[in-house]
Amino acid sequence: MNARDKDFDAASGGGPGGAADAGERNLAPATQSPHAPAQAMPAVGSSRIHESARAQVAGRATYIDDIPELRGTLHAAPILSPVAHGSLRGVDAQPALALPGVRGVVLAADIPGDPVLATFVHDEPIFARDSVQHVGQVIGLVVADSVQSARRAARLVKLDIEALPAVLDVRAAHAAQSYVLPPVVVRRGEPEAALTASAHRLQGQLEVGGQEHFYLEGQVAYAIPREQGQWHIHSSTQHPGEVQHWVAHALGLENNAVTVECRRMGGGFGGKETQAGHMAVWAALAARKLGRPVKLRLDRDDDFMITGKRHPFAYDWQVGFDDSGRITALKLDMLANCGFSADLSGPVADRAIFHTDNAYFLSDVEIASYRCKTNVQSHTAFRGFGGPQGVIAIEAILGDIARHLRLDPLQVRLRNLYSEEVVQSPSTGSGRTDVASLQAVPTPTVRAEPVEAPRRNTTHYQMKVEDNILEPLISELAKTSRYEERRARIARWNAQSPVIKRGIALTPVKFGISFTATFFNQAGALVHVFTDGSVQLNHGGTEMGQGLHTKIMQVVADELGVPFERVRCTATETGKVPNASATAASSGTDLNGRAAQFAARNIRDNLAAFVAGLDGCGAGAVRLRAGEVISPTCTRSFDEVVRLAYANRIQLWSDGFYRTPKIHYDKVTLTGRPFYYFSYGAACSEVAIDTLTGESRVLAVDILHDVGTSINPAIDIGQIEGGFVQGMGWLTTEQLVWTADGKLATHAPSTYKIPATGDIPEHFTVALWPEPNREDNVGGSKAVGEPPFMLGISVWEAIRDAVASAGAPQNASRLVAPATPENVLRALGGV
Known part of the structure; x- marks a missing residue:
């Protein structure tokens, strides 16, 4: 082993507490304990095993090719x-x-x-x-x-x-005005005037690849x-x-x-x-x-x-900001490489617009989205559905602002967070939103009524951020991850290490939950109670390993007051629940769980009314819990009550239907309330790069994430880990390459690298934010599938931090995603 390899290994052992912390892996939630005994507590809130886990491990779980x-x-x-x-x-x-x-x-x-x-x-x-x-x-x-x-x-x-x-290049497609759909522009305030009046201005470009x-x-x-x-x-x-x-x-x-x-x-x-x-x-x-x-x-x-991939994006941007790093103006062009047909490119690009703000208030802003047609696969939905492509743009811009001002990037991010502070910029005093046209594509202009005392709590698409926990969540993670201490230690390391450079970044996520196509926010379910007291569940969601069936089984079990083990979920089938929406947008449990809960509640109410008639009490006095039906005068087993109810011709099955409340938005102007609520989270990631080879290694990750009141902490933590690692892969190793004649060269595991076990940092902690959803969602929970994906951006920003420490700070702005060794070397000027 040469000296450089020893340096890299030394850096790799330097987690939050130095080498002594190597190997730490805390996967327990902060406030909710997994692995409770089956009968000790309700099903919801405990870490029940995935309903297919044993069959999958034993090779008895049937997939299509096994039929x-x-x-x-x-x-x-x-x-x-x-x-x-x-x-x-x-x-x-x-x-x-x-x-x-x-x-x-x-x-x-x-x-x-x-x-x-x-x-x-x-x-x-x-x-x-x-x-x-x-x-x-x-x-x-x-x-x-x-x-x-x-x-x-x-x-x-x-x-x-x-x-x-x-046409194989997205910029060439844009220059030729080759689009699968018309461009869309969302505008608030007077970004041109605000740019001119800004104390500081930067401009730049960014290229972010797709993902298989x-x-x-x-x-x-x-x-x-x-x-x-x-x-x-x-x-x-x-x-x-x-x-x-x-x-x-x-x-x-x-x-x-x-x-x-x-x-x-x-x-x-x-x-x-x-x-x-x-x-x-x-x-x-x-x-x-x-x-x-x-x-x-x-x-x-x-x-x-x-098949299509995640949409690659290219960006051109101009930003104005003050001496503290607060953004005062932003103009952003997003070029989405859609492939040869539209597929879902319209809503994907729309969501990229929605999430360009991420966690930050943008006062005077114009975002232009171009949906470019190229001769490659038709790109499609991917975890985050355009959200990651929006979030990474603003995070990269904030990182560049911090380096330009020589400020701590976390302080710049905190300075820009959504808050209840009154907006000071006179250009936003009208509260106006303009939706203008571009490239002679007709798009209507909307001017909203004046808003008194506008605050830094409204998105550029005119949705108020009412459940904001960004500042306390980020501050808590900064404290528990010892961010300031580690940043100082990394600065000392970099000052004495000429080859191995380290970087750290703490980035947040604010992710809207609901389908942006409003009509998809509905779901149905069926619940059957058989005469032996066993329960069968069917709903419109699909199971792809994320634990959806397990969570909904937990909800149904608690609603009927039966042990989790008495509930089974059957295959998703159009002949049972028709017109079901896709299992996507992180809304599978929100929609289908609520529909199943309502179906089970109907049966529960039937049984309660029946027992109330037997015992001469009100139905509200009858409780179903722990496999028993309890009235003021009698306690019976659930199975006994079901047999009696059947003998008396009481309905023991029901359907349930749910539609998400409060949401509405104008799909032409992209203004309104497209999301029921926001999920929040933050990740602190530390990396090391080798400036001679461009190789990088993730040394430590600390995550604090908001899932509301977790229905199943073990499953939720697994989703957070998996989403983070997949996001990390998108931005570090997973590079799609098309040849000059349009062939995808990275078309097999031999040429396309997803993260493996060796890429997971030894120090990897995940904690859950201890607060229920402020909106009336099933079990007080929040969605978990997509939001953690954006936490992987902390790795990208940490690599850029390390690149900046290796020479001129502007080198970081030259890094394209993914940060493969070749791309890191190019950013460093070595290629």
């Missing part, structure tokens, strides 16, 4: 375009059809319904017809007796494609024809209702002819919100043509090449 195949099942493989953009002049399938076991080829001409997918924008063909738009676009399918035969035959199909110029979902279970669907023109689709999807609609649309059927089922997914992260629908449509079209069940399971390379 026993019906006799006659065929297998499909996609025919992919090798050209980024071109005119499709012909398809010669004869070499494929000549192989033994090949049963047929399915092309656009075989679609009985609409040849365009039933997306909101209606701009994506099911199979490429006259043109191809990216390398990996699906032109058709080869169907064979085995997976291997189908894949081998698909590679033999000959394609006649005339290559055309391709890399779910453990790849995209898969199994389409089974049923009698009388009906279909049963097994789909690994976050949105069974959309898959139902897409399949029916492609087959030319009504929705009631298609049933979609999903028991569980092996990960989704947004990649199976819309794009699982492609697999189901393709499999169903093949099954229809050949009259037999068809399974389509993509191999990992094809999955990479076909």
Whole structure:
């Protein structure tokens, strides 16, 4: 080991308390204790084991590819375009059809319904017809007796494609005004005038890459024809209702002819919100043509090449600020690389606008969002859904402001937080919001009524931040993580270490919870109590490993007063709960948990009224708890009451429905209240970089996160850890690279690196903020799926802090994301 390696190892052992703290890993919540005995307390609030955990460990949990195949099942493989953009002049399938076991080829001409997918924008063909738009676009399918035969035959199909110029760079697309959707501009105050009047001004650019979902279970669907023109689709999807609609649309059927089922997914992260629908449509079209069940399971390379990623973004910005670092003006252009079709790019880019403020008040601001069309995969939902792309922009700007003023970045962040302080800038005194046009794209202008004594508590989209816990939460984490002490120690280290440099950053998150498409904020559920007292639950949410079913089982168990073990959850199915929204936007428990709670409450009320009639008391005096039904005069077991109720023809099942209250916003002007509440959190991350190789290592992470009153602390902490690590991966190792001819070069685990166990810091603490949700949410909880992802930005900012310490502070502004060794070296001037 050379001296430089020893220095790196020494830095790696230097967590918050130095080498003595190495190996610390505190995963218990701050105020809520996990692992309570099953009968000692209610189910909600205790760390119940994931409902599928034992089956998963034992290999008995069934995924789509594990379902026993019906006799006659065929297998499909996609025919992919090798050209980024071109005119499709012909398809010669004869070499494929000549192989033994090949049963047929399915092309656009075989679609009985609409040849365009039933997306909101209606701009994506099911199979490429006259043109191809990216390398990996699906032109058709080869169907064979085995997976291997189908894949081998698909590679033999000959394609006649005339290559055309391709747009692969988002800035080139913007310059050519190549957009999948019109640009959107949100404006408040007078940013131009405020910039001119600002004491300090900076401008810059930022490039942030995309991210592959890399779910453990790849995209898969199994389409089974049923009698009388009906279909049963097994789909690994976050949105069974959309898959139902897409399949029916492609087959030319009504929705009631298609049933979609999903028991569980092996990960989704947004990649199976819309794009699982492609697999189901393709499999169903093949099954229809050949009259037999068809399974389509993509191999990992094809999955990479076909499916969309997190949207890469490019930014141009100008910011004005005062001597303390408080932002006085901001102009920001965001260029979203959407790929060749819209998919969910509109709402993703909208949410990036919503979250550009993150935790900070922006008085005079203009945010212009360009939804750029390029000849790559159509990018799609990914955990955070545009929020991370908005948050990282403002965090990078604040980091640059702090370095420019030679101030502690945390103090600059605290100075800009939302608060009840009265706005001092005269340019914001009108409380006006302008939504202007750009690039001659017509967009209405909205001018709100004057607001008296405006405060620093209203977002640029005119939503008040009413549940603000940012300052106390950040201050508590700064104290418990010993931020100031560590920053001073790092400064001493850097002064004497010429090669290994260290950095630290504490960054917050404020994340809005609700679908920005308001109509998705609804859910339904069914709860059945059987005559033996056992309970069955079904709801519209899907399980992808995040523990949704487990949490809702806990809610139902407590509502009925039965042990958690008496409740079972069945597969999500469109034939049980129709028109369900996607399991996305971190709202799975909020929506489906409340719907299930209401369904169970109806049954509880039926039983209470029945017992009240037996015992001559009011229904309000009857309690259900710990497997018993207690009235003022008698205590009976839950099972006994259920048997008596059935014998007296009392309804023992019910549905439940929930719609999120308070939310509203104008989707044209992007103003209103798009979110029911905000989730908050903060992370303090410490890193080391090697200035000779560009390598980085995360040394220590401390997280304090707000989940309200946790329904299941163990699951919530797991989500916080996983979200953080995934965010860290997005910004450090997960680099997507397209070649000059449009091929995705990073299309396998050998070329695309997600974080592994060795990337997890030895010091990794997670604590939960001890305060229930101030809004009336299920169990006082808050969403947990997406908000922790943005905490990974603390690692990015810590790396920039280390880069700045290695030379000129402005080097940090040159770092693009992800901070791979190559990109770190470029920022340092070494490449």
